[in-house]
Amino acid sequence: MKGFDGTSVHYSTASGCFHGNWTTETHLDVVSQQSFPHYRNGFKVGMRLEGIDPLHPSMFCVLSVAEVIGFRLRLHIDGFSECYNFWLNADSPDIRPVGWCESTGHKLQPPKGYRANEFNWEKYLEATNAQAAPKTLFKSQNTTLKFQVGMKLEAVDRKNPCLVCVATVADVVDNRFLVHFDNWDDTYDYWCDASSPYIHPVGWCLEHSRPLTAPQGHPNPENFLWEEYLEDSGSSAVPSQAFCMRPPHGFQVNMRLEAVDRRNPMLIRVATIVDTEDYRVKIHFDGWHEKFDFWVDSDLPDLHPVGWCARTGHPLEPPLRLSDLKSSVTQGVCPTPGCKGVGHIKGAKYTGHHSAFGCPYSDMNLKKEVVLPDRLGGEKQITFVPVHFVQKTRRLCADEEEVKEEEDGHIETRWAGQ
């Protein structure tokens, strides 16, 4: 069995790690990450909490609940534009109760206009006449990890999946840790657990004859040596036993599911798996043109089993019918066939749109990178809608010439031009 990058891998089971051969029988035992929640969403609009900014994964921010639908929440980063609102499930590990940062030694990013040292939750809740979300609403897992802050590893850059780069464990919370790429900004960071297929122990690239991308600004990137780097930085490597890659997912082509529409994340649509890799699936929305298909990680919390919406009280967008493709024009809502004018390319600041300019599905918005200025005022523009035109990983990695031909959208190239 080959990994997503074409190399041999070791797999793990739910009971722990094993390093053996993958067989067809074990494949059948794979339990999907996605399941039905066992409790009701208790969050209410206006409740305050702490959580990770998805565009700055290293930062915990002051958040408020802006909308609740079924088992999902729309969260607002206090003091910032509603453009930066984001959706997640009520059991997401990305959210924490008020006071969590202080009790765990994390830095809490205060609302805009507050200095970090003058922010006080008690006063803030009083001033905003708001309620802290009760601690009982949060899910946490107490596990011990062999991954510790400061330890080094080799990790796939999720924005440039061909690159395996020198990385550091920048934070650890419960069973997850934050992968940070040495000397790069935090917009490349991601949270994962020990079973992630995107992380490898120090020395993995050498062992698999793969190029390792040295830290940005390294004096001799062609001849990067781990021994030297670890000594110079006074750091240690994550022990190789700490890694236990999960088995490939059990999704198969033509399986149906309910998936969050990444272009319009307030909506969940009837969807079909149309292609698979070991750790990713290609999602197609039934009735929609295949140009809206996209690849995602198979463990994405936005993929749900059939019946999830009904069970959790969330509206489900049915497959598009031929009549839907015609009616919207005559209704004068939005000129894009199939679109009902719900949502906006610039996020929750606008609830709807009437033209191709604001439409998440219009041709003008489909092929271009949609960017918002960084909410923290940096020069870097941030991809607002995480649209992935990147095709199959192994194709992308095969040959650069081929990539150029295949690429009809955008591939972020941080190794060039930065």
Ligand SMILES: [Zn+2]
């Ligand atoms: Zn539209």
